[in-house]
Amino acid sequence: MPAARVLIDGPNELVFDYAIPEGMDARPGCRVKIPLRNRASTGTILALAKEQASEFELREVLELIDPDPLITPKLMQMGHWMADYYGAPMELVMRALLPEAVRQENHSEKTRKMVHLLETPDEEAMTKLSKRASRQHLILTLLQAAGGKMPLSDLGAGASASIKAVAKHGWVEIKDEPVRRDPDAGEAFLEDSPLSLNSEQQGAIEQVFKEIETPDKPMLLHGVTGSGKTEIYLQAAQRCLDAGKSVLVLLPEIALAPQTVQRFKSRFASIQDQVAVMHSNLSQGERFDEWHRIRNGEAKIVIGARSAVFAPLTNLGIIIVDEEHENSYKQDTSPRYHGRDLAVLRAHIENSAILLGSATPSLESFHNTETGKYQLLKLEQRADGQSMPIIRIVDMKIEGRKYKGAGPAILSDPLRANMEKKLAEGEQVILFLNRRGFARSLQCPACGLVIECRHCSIPLTYHKSEERLICHICGHQAITPRKCPECHDPGIRFQGYGTEQVEGVLQKVFPTAKLARIDTDTMRRKHALRDTLKAFRQRKIDIIIGTQMIAKGLHFPNVTLVGVLNADLGLHVPDFRAGERTFQLLTQVAGRAGRGELEGEVIVQTYTPHSPSIQFARHHDFGGYADQELEFRRQFGYPPYTHCAVIGTRSTHQRRAEFTLQNIHQRLKKDLPQGMVLGEPLPSPLVRAHGQFRYQLMLLGSSARQLSRHISNILNQTPPPDDVTLVFDMDAMGF
Ligand SMILES: Nc1ncnc2c1ncn2[C@@H]1O[C@H](COP(=O)(O)OP(=O)(O)OP(=O)(O)O)[C@@H](O)[C@H]1O
Numbered sequence: 001m002p003a004a005r006v007l008i009d010g011p012n013e014l015v016f017d018y019a020i021p022e023g024m025d026a027r028p029g030c031r032v033k034i035p036l037r038n039r040a041s042t043g044t045i046l047a048l049a050k051e052q053a054s055e056f057e058l059r060e061v062l063e064l065i066d067p068d069p070l071i072t073p074k075l076m077q078m079g080h081w082m083a084d085y086y087g088a089p090m091e092l093v094m095r096a097l098l099p100e101a102v103r104q105e106n107h108s109e110k111t112r113k114m115v116h117l118l119e120t121p122d123e124e125a126m127t128k129l130s131k132r133a134s135r136q137h138l139i140l141t142l143l144q145a146a147g148g149k150m151p152l153s154d155l156g157a158g159a160s161a162s163i164k165a166v167a168k169h170g171w172v173e174i175k176d177e178p179v180r181r182d183p184d185a186g187e188a189f190l191e192d193s194p195l196s197l198n199s200e201q202q203g204a205i206e207q208v209f210k211e212i213e214t215p216d217k218p219m220l221l222h223g224v225t226g227s228g229k230t231e232i233y234l235q236a237a238q239r240c241l242d243a244g245k246s247v248l249v250l251l252p253e254i255a256l257a258p259q260t261v262q263r264f265k266s267r268f269a270s271i272q273d274q275v276a277v278m279h280s281n282l283s284q285g286e287r288f289d290e291w292h293r294i295r296n297g298e299a300k301i302v303i304g305a306r307s308a309v310f311a312p313l314t315n316l317g318i319i320i321v322d323e324e325h326e327n328s329y330k331q332d333t334s335p336r337y338h339g340r341d342l343a344v345l346r347a348h349i350e351n352s353a354i355l356l357g358s359a360t361p362s363l364e365s366f367h368n369t370e371t372g373k374y375q376l377l378k379l380e381q382r383a384d385g386q387s388m389p390i391i392r393i394v395d396m397k398i399e400g401r402k403y404k405g406a407g408p409a410i411l412s413d414p415l416r417a418n419m420e421k422k423l424a425e426g427e428q429v430i431l432f433l434n435r436r437g438f439a440r441s442l443q444c445p446a447c448g449l450v451i452e453c454r455h456c457s458i459p460l461t462y463h464k465s466e467e468r469l470i471c472h473i474c475g476h477q478a479i480t481p482r483k484c485p486e487c488h489d490p491g492i493r494f495q496g497y498g499t500e501q502v503e504g505v506l507q508k509v510f511p512t513a514k515l516a517r518i519d520t521d522t523m524r525r526k527h528a529l530r531d532t533l534k535a536f537r538q539r540k541i542d543i544i545i546g547t548q549m550i551a552k553g554l555h556f557p558n559v560t561l562v563g564v565l566n567a568d569l570g571l572h573v574p575d576f577r578a579g580e581r582t583f584q585l586l587t588q589v590a591g592r593a594g595r596g597e598l599e600g601e602v603i604v605q606t607y608t609p610h611s612p613s614i615q616f617a618r619h620h621d622f623g624g625y626a627d628q629e630l631e632f633r634r635q636f637g638y639p640p641y642t643h644c645a646v647i648g649t650r651s652t653h654q655r656r657a658e659f660t661l662q663n664i665h666q667r668l669k670k671d672l673p674q675g676m677v678l679g680e681p682l683p684s685p686l687v688r689a690h691g692q693f694r695y696q697l698m699l700l701g702s703s704a705r706q707l708s709r710h711i712s713n714i715l716n717q718t719p720p721p722d723d724v725t726l727v728f729d730m731d732a733m734g735f
């Protein structure tokens with residue numbers, strides 16, 4: 001008898017084999033009822049075997065819940081690829097493929113009671129009714145006015161006896177009707193129409209149309225900030241819909257891209273019902289509804305973050321990956337997939353077009369255009385003929401001297417003077433600083449002690465409004481000491497500054513300007529970001545100070561000055577991608593300036609004005625940056641010339657974490673295949689987080705398959721002790 005391997009619903013990821021009874025058309029991806037500990041349980045079929053392998057008699061599947069697999073065969077194929085490539089158990093892959101809300105099907109459809117008018121009594125009867133039973137009369141007239149049906153709840157609470165009475169006469173009937181839980185209920189979107197494209201856009205879209213017609217090669221759309229990439233996405237999507245095909249749009253963090261989502265919603269406002277947006281703020285019920293709307297073909301455009309790459313669309317015309325260089329496409333728990341890479345794979349499996357877009361492409365994707373694996377589409381001009389902003393560098397080593405001992409130099413003279421000018425002219429300013437809180441750390445000048453988190457190896461950040469120290473890794477909080485806890489020196493002081501402190505400085509320097517701070521501390525409320533950006537667009541705010549939440553994708557024509565307060569923050573971290581990331585961030589932030597009629601200016605404050613990331617960004621020279629960075633990567637054998645995998649161990653026992661990794665290192669080394677480079681086991685840059693010690697080693701290999709198989713083999717042979725957790729991160733993006 002054939003057997004099925006079933007992932008049981010529930011928190012524990014149990015997997016058992018069951019026999020498939022004769023005549024049951026069970027396929028992978030189908031949900032089934034199975035016996036478990038004398039009770040009927042539910043689960044999803046992971047895989048089938050022709051003959052059962054076990055010598056024990058298997059229990060039988062009780063019932064097939066879905067005759068058609070919930071997971072399409074093509075998505076299943078992608079799932080098996082993921083399990084193999086990322087070295088992840090199929091159980092975990094399955095969790096990614098089928099959202100919790102769908103797998104544990106207890107969010108059945110939401111329904112509501114509707115009252116339907118079956119027939120209206122004649123005029124005479126109505127007149128009688130109005131005198132004798134005015135409530136019943138009212139119900140009938142309301143129903144007539146509403147065109148024959150109304151939700152029961154709208155007919156008022158006290159009306160139930162009257163409704164029963166009119167139902168008894170056979171005038172009305174109450175029926176359950178399904179309702180969609182619409183996450184955007186209450187929001188109105190004005191329809192807009194396609195723009196006529198400029199010649200660069202025209203060239204790009206023709207290529208995209210060709211690919212939609214007959215998919216051949218992935219496309220990388222490299223368009224400078226403000227070049228109108230979104231318009232290309234919109235017209236590509238429209239073309240697919242016209243051809244009866246579906247569209248998948250991936251955005252890095254959907255909560256941070258309210259403007260892009262809004263543009264899609266506006267363009268497709270007339271077919272609102274066919275658009276599904278999947279983001280992390282959806283309730284389980286909303287997620288269930290959206291998923292089923294996609295699976296049954298009602299929704300034809302899906303917009304979502306990385307996990308939307310598994311959206312069960314069929315007949316895909318194009319997959320669009322906006323800001324393809326963004327790290328947040330990488331999943332940070334197993335299976336540690338890269339949303340962009342899976343999108344490319346999925347397009348291949350589904351035979352659809354794929355369009356990756358960015359103003360600062362990842363070197364991986366850019367390199368693929370150089371080798372001819374991808375095709376490059378370029379937009380070198382801003383869409384409306386605006387010029388690129390002028391970028392000026394301020395050397396804070398020189399500026400800082402003016403402030404001797406008077407606290408940190410936050411606003412250099414050139415930046416402050418420029419802000420004054422713009423504000424006087426009624427223009428708007430964005431300031432960028434990638435650190436929240438008031439002060440980075442507290443340090444004792446006498447003994448040098450820096451107050452650290454008790455669970456993590458980083459300093460605690462001082463938050464003034466809450467009057468406490470907070471760990472930005474684990475959230476641990478502590479009271480701010482008045483003197484050094486070690487040597488009791490009362491001179492203990494703040495080091496470094498965050499957005500909260502900048503806000504305070506701005507209030508003093510520009511007392512009449514209206515300010516808003518955008519970071520995770522101020523944006524906790526559900527629609528806080530959307531509302532703040534709206535106020536900014538309406539010019540109710542003059543200056544925004546924000547973290548990376550405001551770095552990309554925002555379009556405000558009246559912003560003429562962007563200030564980068566400390567460009568060095570991401571530069572001095574032990575990661576070969578640190579320079580690339582700084583270049584991307586500076587280019588993206590700078591790109592927020594001068595997107596309207598007025599010219600834009602950018603002022604970058606830095607202590608390392610000559611670093612290549614800063615210099616190339618200043619000249620808007622992606623090509624130059626990519627050339628020299630790729631040369632460096634090639635020399636050292638780093639990605640994109642190789643694949644990079646990281647193996648990590650974590651444990652509350654430092655020695656156990658270290659020893660386990662050393663052990664793995666030994667085994668990896670013993671039969672290391674040709675072409676692989678094995679690094680040393682070392683403490684992670686953040687050696688302790690959430691109370692766990694972390695060790696890691698890096699492997700580089702020219703063949704991804706060989707690399708991940710070699711590692712999976714060794715890890716399977718070396719199960720870690722119970723108190724050590726293993727992490728295997730294929731194509732790791734951070735260290
Ligand atoms: N052909 C066009 N004619 C006139 N305006 C256009 C055209 N195409 C795009 N625009 C406008 O140009 C502005 C910038 O476009 P968009 O935001 O799409 O740029 P982008 O390339 O996505 O930039 P970023 O990478 O900075 O997000 C938008 O206001 C858009 O409406």
Ligand SMILES: [Zn+2]
Pocket residue numbers: 453454455456471472473474475476690
């Ligand atoms: Zn901590």
